Amino acid sequence: MATRQKSTNGKPKSPRIQVVLPELICQQLTVLANNESRTVSNMAKVLIQEGIKKYFEKEDKPIFSENNLNTDKFRDELEKQSIKRLKGAPQRIRYLKKSD
Numbered sequence: 256m257a258t259r260q261k262s263t264n265g266k267p268k269s270p271r272i273q274v275v276l277p278e279l280i281c282q283q284l285t286v287l288a289n290n291e292s293r294t295v296s297n298m299a300k301v302l303i304q305e306g307i308k309k310y311f312e313k314e315d316k317p318i319f320s321e322n323n324l325n326t327d328k329f330r331d332e333l334e335k336q337s338i339k340r341l342k343g344a345p346q347r348i349r350y351l352k353k354s355d
Contacts, residue, residue, distance in 0.1 A: 267334060274299070 260268045276284070288298035 260271065262268050284298055285295055288295045291298065293301070
């Protein structure tokens with residue numbers, strides 16, 4: 256599962272994953288990155304995005320369900336909100352018993 260870290264300013268970073276590659280694939284990825292003036296990490300991201308897009312086009316399925324998009328949108332909106340402090344001391348809630 257991807258890990259989500261916080262940056263120094265408190266905003267969440269993009270999820271991170273760790274991948275172990277054979278030496279040959281790592282060298283090929285480095286060559287591709289250099290040819291396109293990208294970092295190796297960014298080149299891997301681009302290739303993964305293209306592979307996922309092609310996979311779902313081949314399977315003729317939507318990449319994301321509507322439910323996932325709504326959840327992501329909701330999470331993003333919550334993360335954009337500033338932290339608000341409550342005013343005053345918390346109040347005690349009293350429950351009254353019904354008398355028969």
